[in-house]
Amino acid sequence: MTELRVDLTAATPVYEQIRSQLAALVAVGALRPGERLPASRDLARDLGVAVGTVQRAYRELEAAGVVHARRRTGTVVAGDAARPPRSGPDHTADRVDLLADVRALVARARAEGLDDGELLLLVRGAQAELRRRPSPGAVRPVARARPGSPPGR
DSSP: OOOOOOOTTSSSOHHHHHHHHHHHHHHTTSSOTTOBOOOHHHHHHHHTSOHHHHHHHHHHHHHTTSEEEETTTEEEEOTTTTSOSSOSTTHHHHHHHHHHHHHHHHHHHHHTTOOHHHHHHHHHHHHHHHHHSOOTTOOOOOOOOOTTSOTTO
8 A cells, every 4th residue: 555644743643644545545546446555553653643543544434335344354445436427438538538637737836846735725715616616507596685775676
């Protein structure tokens, strides 16, 4: 499995750091459906954190449908976890293209000296900006005129 890193001094809780890194690895296909995650005790020892911290990350992933906990085989990536939410013949190709764009963005940010935190701030800012902007063709609410008021006011 790809190496996970935790920052014990970060404001983000350690379980969330583990959860988000594992979810990202599933999203990009580095962890495939059916692949077994390390036992929580082993991962906790490797990361230098409490077993309960890793177990909480695994529980959060299971609640989100990213992994399944199995009694004899441990925690494995869900069979449908990496499946795109939409289907269609072109969707898989679109997702591959999008992942290539994201990788190029990360490479460019690193080349320009941005660290991961700065890049994530830029991405979150862009997401927030797009949430505020109506999408093209979106239905915009129209203020209703009060009865008896002149049109256009």
